[in-house]
């Protein structure tokens with residue numbers, strides 16, 4: 001597992017880098033962004049928080065727009081921001097739509113050809129990437145991990161976190177797709193990647209996971225009430241109701257006037273990092 005460093009810059013006393021490596025699960029080169037806080041640069045073992053981005057994003061969007069580094073440096077958190085899908089697979093239609101194929105991996109392991117040969121973001125994020133980090137960064141303490149994300153990445157954070165509570169000790173999300181089986185973005189992606197059998201969708205649906213007994217420590221969700229995708233695609237009330245029914249602790253904060261953009265994420269990222277720090281430090 002050879003890592004190629006694409007860039008590195010000093011940032012708030014830490015190191016902000018982009019790396020590339022060959023991924024078995026994703027059948028090709030994948031990039032990720034890693035912020036190592038000053039404590040980690042000095043050789044201390046520090047926790048890791050993974051941020052999963054939304055549709056159309058790469059590892060770069062969160063890195064350059066969210067402004068997470070200042071507080072991550074203060075708290076001593078490593079921050080990982082992976083890409084959102086495999087790239088350059090040569091699959092017909094791969095680059096045609098913004099909500100399916102490249103930039104839209106939906107953090108699942110596809111079972112349908114031709115996607116199943118590379119579109120395995122669930123096991124890439126939860127198994128392969130942690131192995132890559134373990135081999136290359138002694139200063140990342142993988143026994144203390146949190147996971148968060150935005151929109152499609154919020155769906156990824158909720159589902160990966162809920163399915164792996166021993167690994168991810170804290171979960172948070174911005175504007176997440178909480179019930180993909182019930183909204184157009186999720187239905188399109190799941191039909192294409194997983195097929196028509198809705199039984200197989202439940203493993204990748206945060207609302208269904210909570211209702212079937214999956215649990216995490218307290219989950220924090222921020223959602224702007226001026227988000228253009230709120231009513232049709234995000235529907236946080238479905239997850240809130242499932243959490244209430246199932247007894248899952250959830251803090252859902254509706255934030256007046258905020259939209260779906262990274263300006264919203266930048267506004268509340270500090271609260272999310274402190275939420276993770278409470279569980280990880």
Ligand SMILES: N[C@@H](CCC(=O)N[C@@H](CS)C(=O)NCC(=O)O)C(=O)O
Nearest residue numbers: 054055056057061098151152261262
């Ligand atoms: N309607 C938009 C949907 C894409 C979108 O809003 N993506 C969000 C995540 S779901 C995002 O983070 N975009 C990249 C950015 O703002 O940097 C499009 O057609 O591109």
